[in-house]
Amino acid sequence: MSDFQTDLLAKVDEIEKIIKEYLPKEDGFQKTVIEAMNYSILSGGKRLRPMLMWETYKMLGGTGDVIKPFMAAIEMIHTYSLIHDDLPCMDNDEYRRGRKTTHVVYGEAMAVLAGDALLNFAFETATKAFGLVDEKDAVMLTRVAKAIRILGMKAGIYGMVGGQCVDVEAEKEELDISGDMLMYIHKNKTAALIEASMMIGALLAGADGTSVKNLEKCAENVGIAFQIQDDILDVIGTLEELGKPIGSDAKNNKKTYVTIFGMDRAERDVTTLSEEAISNIESVDKNNKGEFLKQLIISLIHRTR
Amino acid sequence: MSDFQTDLLAKVDEIEKIIKEYLPKEDGFQKTVIEAMNYSILSGGKRLRPMLMWETYKMLGGTGDVIKPFMAAIEMIHTYSLIHDDLPCMDNDEYRRGRKTTHVVYGEAMAVLAGDALLNFAFETATKAFGLVDEKDAVMLTRVAKAIRILGMKAGIYGMVGGQCVDVEAEKEELDISGDMLMYIHKNKTAALIEASMMIGALLAGADGTSVKNLEKCAENVGIAFQIQDDILDVIGTLEELGKPIGSDAKNNKKTYVTIFGMDRAERDVTTLSEEAISNIESVDKNNKGEFLKQLIISLIHRTR
Numbered sequence A, B: 001m002s003d004f005q006t007d008l009l010a011k012v013d014e015i016e017k018i019i020k021e022y023l024p025k026e027d028g029f030q031k032t033v034i035e036a037m038n039y040s041i042l043s044g045g046k047r048l049r050p051m052l053m054w055e056t057y058k059m060l061g062g063t064g065d066v067i068k069p070f071m072a073a074i075e076m077i078h079t080y081s082l083i084h085d086d087l088p089c090m091d092n093d094e095y096r097r098g099r100k101t102t103h104v105v106y107g108e109a110m111a112v113l114a115g116d117a118l119l120n121f122a123f124e125t126a127t128k129a130f131g132l133v134d135e136k137d138a139v140m141l142t143r144v145a146k147a148i149r150i151l152g153m154k155a156g157i158y159g160m161v162g163g164q165c166v167d168v169e170a171e172k173e174e175l176d177i178s179g180d181m182l183m184y185i186h187k188n189k190t191a192a193l194i195e196a197s198m199m200i201g202a203l204l205a206g207a208d209g210t211s212v213k214n215l216e217k218c219a220e221n222v223g224i225a226f227q228i229q230d231d232i233l234d235v236i237g238t239l240e241e242l243g244k245p246i247g248s249d250a251k252n253n254k255k256t257y258v259t260i261f262g263m264d265r266a267e268r269d270v271t272t273l274s275e276e277a278i279s280n281i282e283s284v285d286k287n288n289k290g291e292f293l294k295q296l297i298i299s300l301i302h303r304t305r
Helices: A003-021 A030-039 A048-059 A068-086 A102-106 A109-130 A140-156 A159-171 A177-203 A209-236 A257-261 A263-284 A289-303 B003-021 B031-041 B050-061 B067-085 B102-106 B108-132 B138-155 B159-170 B179-204 B209-236 B257-261 B263-284 B291-301
Strands: none
Touching: A003 A048, A003 A068, A003 A289, A030 A068, A030 A102, A030 B159, A048 A068, A048 A177, A048 A209, A048 B050, A068 A102, A068 A109, A068 A140, A068 A159, A068 A177, A102 A109, A102 B067, A109 A140, A109 B108, A109 B138, A109 B159, A140 A159, A140 A177, A140 B108, A140 B138, A159 A177, A159 B031, A159 B108, A177 A209, A177 A257, A177 B159, A177 B291, A209 A257, A209 A263, A209 A289, A209 B209, A209 B263, A257 A263, A263 A289, B003 B050, B003 B291, B031 B067, B031 B102, B031 B108, B050 B067, B050 B179, B050 B209, B050 B291, B067 B102, B067 B138, B067 B159, B067 B179, B102 B108, B102 B138, B108 B138, B138 B159, B138 B179, B159 B179, B179 B209, B179 B257, B209 B263, B209 B291, B257 B263, B263 B291
């Protein structure tokens, strides 16, 4: 195992602990919805978004705990979106990461509520950051406020939900979607939460506006490249490797980057976007602390499964 | 028409304008989800929650605009909960307030997304309050932060969603629910957002902790009384008056306050809760500015339709 992979596993463990600290206790009359939330979030995801957030924060000199509620919050938002995406009226998926999806285990009504609960709890959790800064420190209060604002913007109709809306419409109506529309979907459905992660990490570390912008661009590149790679892997992947049927996009007549632009261009664009993302990092990393973050981005984009 | 009713209608109009100011524009690739959000929120609701919020704010001397994003936000949360409640996997309602429900008009997938989008947009909207206070004013920044925290707490698993979870379980499993469990449902599913409304109004007006607590209790009483009255009206109401079939709760074998405790006790408890709510108001209303708020509460609880 490479040093990078050893580091990565150790970091995933640390993040797992942080997320767990912020999960609700499974008790009270409303126990079932809390169990469904925790079942869904504790499904062994890659914790990519909190990791990008934390690494960006640390690269830019952040050291405090104020980032932690946001790390948990972004994973809660990601998780709620998966629960709702898997619903029968959406993608109707029975398995995710080799486990039964939330609605299969808890029923559809409870899956809708567990998703709602996680989205709501994400914001509840993010507001806990206010309790980690001095009530008289207007600068830090404002940073936390801006971070919550970014979280909301990137998760909602001008971010992830916007992308899901177009994705749902394209699929249900079997639209012959354009490259522009597909880029909109990838940028919003996938990249937006990654943008939020890196922007919040930068903002809470005290980065200036230009650096936050550069990292937003970096994250956009990472998100889009990640999604194009997903489209590539859907074609070449196998059931064992991905945990879902081979070529499921093609089977569903789903337009992807590969079906619209072809495999050659898809592979070329992944490389270009990846290089740009790395140079975005280098433009803000004045103290050369971004080595792990750069390796992480490369490994995410150029993953083979 | 009484003076109270004339005032009420004028206030509903004002609130309607404030809500509309905060609604998203229907454009972009994601136009459909925004249309579904706006269709749902602009359905002529009573705007009870923003009204209670605003009236509490004004009673306690609040004058600024900082309350407005929260007025819109609480109505967005209320609306999202109705959209998801109406879904086929939940209550499966095709009409609400005489109009087709969101999933009937836009399809189930889009209704799930429109609900998600409204919940998310509620928090996005609430964070706009930070832009209405001085970035250096730590006191106001902290009040806004606390208000967002209350919004999250009361809307989530320790509030509305908690109540919905138990309600869904009780219904699906035809549980022989206890009085305690029913009170939990009423307190959380209905009262929690009313609590948030009055607490946020008080907090942003600068009320002290004791006043906020008293108003939380007042709102709890209002919410529970409102819901008991709903149970009473379900029995005695008519299709024309309520816009839904007579005795729909009984038809669905749903346990209500009336079926558990009987009509006499239900009517008596509504009166007691209402009197307590009024005395809670009087305990904080040092300058006798709560006349409209008191009349509003009485009219809400003792409504006949």
